[in-house]
Amino acid sequence: MALSAASTTHKTLTITATLLILLLPKSFSSVPESDVDLLEFPLNLEFLEAEFFLYGSLGYGLDKFAPNLTMGGPPPIGVRRAKLDSFTRDLIKQFALQEVGHLRAIQSTVKGFPRPLLDLSAASFAKVVDRAFGRPLSPPFDPYASGLNFLLASYLIPYVGLTGYVGANPKLQGASSRRLVAGLLGVESGQDAVIRTILYERATVKVQPYGISVAEFTNRLSELRNKLGRTGLKDEGLMVSQEKGAEGRIVGNVLAADSDSIAFDRTPEEILRIVYGGGDEHVPGGFYPKGANGRIAKSHLHAA
Numbered sequence: 001m002a003l004s005a006a007s008t009t010h011k012t013l014t015i016t017a018t019l020l021i022l023l024l025p026k027s028f029s030s031v032p033e034s035d036v037d038l039l040e041f042p043l044n045l046e047f048l049e050a051e052f053f054l055y056g057s058l059g060y061g062l063d064k065f066a067p068n069l070t071m072g073g074p075p076p077i078g079v080r081r082a083k084l085d086s087f088t089r090d091l092i093k094q095f096a097l098q099e100v101g102h103l104r105a106i107q108s109t110v111k112g113f114p115r116p117l118l119d120l121s122a123a124s125f126a127k128v129v130d131r132a133f134g135r136p137l138s139p140p141f142d143p144y145a146s147g148l149n150f151l152l153a154s155y156l157i158p159y160v161g162l163t164g165y166v167g168a169n170p171k172l173q174g175a176s177s178r179r180l181v182a183g184l185l186g187v188e189s190g191q192d193a194v195i196r197t198i199l200y201e202r203a204t205v206k207v208q209p210y211g212i213s214v215a216e217f218t219n220r221l222s223e224l225r226n227k228l229g230r231t232g233l234k235d236e237g238l239m240v241s242q243e244k245g246a247e248g249r250i251v252g253n254v255l256a257a258d259s260d261s262i263a264f265d266r267t268p269e270e271i272l273r274i275v276y277g278g279g280d281e282h283v284p285g286g287f288y289p290k291g292a293n294g295r296i297a298k299s300h301l302h303a304a
Contacts, residue, residue: 031110035177037295038168039110041268042184044292045161045275046102047073047115052157053096055079055120056143056150057089062100062115069103073114077289078121080144088147091198092154095191102184109180113293124287125153128277132220137210148207152217154195159256160225160271162188163234167265189263193255200238200254215239222256228279229271234264268296 031039047062050069054061059081062070084092106112126140143153165185172178196218203215219237226235236244236256245251246261257263266274269281277286281300284291291301 030174030176032173032177035172035174036110038171038268039106039177039180040112040294041292041296042161042164042168043103043106043112044116044288044294044297045157045164045271046099046106048118048120048275048287049157049161050096050099050103051076051079051115051118052120052154053092053099056082057084057093057096062103066100066103069100069107069115071107071112071114073293074117076118076120078119078124082144082147082150084147084150088150091194092150095154095158098187098191102187105180105184109176116288116293117290119287119289125156128156128221128224128286129217131277132217132224133212139209148202148205148214151195151199152207152214152221155199155218155221158188158191158195159235160266160274162192163264163266164268164271166263167267167270196238196254196256200252203238225274228274228277229266230273230279231266231270234266234270269300272297272300 047070051061054065055076056079058065061076061079063075082092122142122144123140125143126137129141130136141149143149162185165181165188169178169181169185172181199214199218203213205214206212207214207217215238219239222235222237226233229235236253238253239251240253242248242251245253246257248259255261272281272292273279275287275292276284281297282303284301291297
């Protein structure tokens, strides 16, 4: 009887321990501690993309579509439904739903953090465009005014995220961490490629009412990101000089890459300099008026 009772108790403890392990968040059971911050940081950009694409295509965001993913963070400022043609609306809706999946995938792997305050107002985008051209455009650029404008504004977003994933991947220790980032990178790269391809097809089209070509818009925005990132050339527009094109043989540049056609990488610090709009990871602004969330971003705010 004693042996039977002891055996039963042992089995019960084993089953209980197994269940506890299975129920533990993945971050506790399979993600190395050194990977956690690198996996959490991209949530800042994924929140931005999700809200911009959801509102742009549907007229509402995460608070209605998937409120649990916001983790109680404040609603975005100034974002609204864009005036999109049917093709662009369908495309952006697909991107939006993909971003919801990205948020869920990251948050199911690590603890994550609440959605940061995002300024996605037309004025916020207009400031970026004005800085890219070195002068205020008149009227101010409005990403929600047309499908072309929304695609140009979207040119600003997935590419920054994908360079961050490229930069993070070699620093990750866990196989599951690298698998997650590779999967996220694949889709972010796809989004960027689609946006760039559609814009490349319209490279010579003049953006109204400015009379500036689509290609010039992308070149100026890429130059600005290089300037803000402060680490040299890691960004290219849709048209480049021939020596900067693939194998030094072409001016068309539908995909941005280095001299070996390898994707550029960025660190979290470079990304913060760009999305804050001022070239300084210590000074919030731009799309993140109160700064980004997570330990990496907060460490720079505290340092300031």
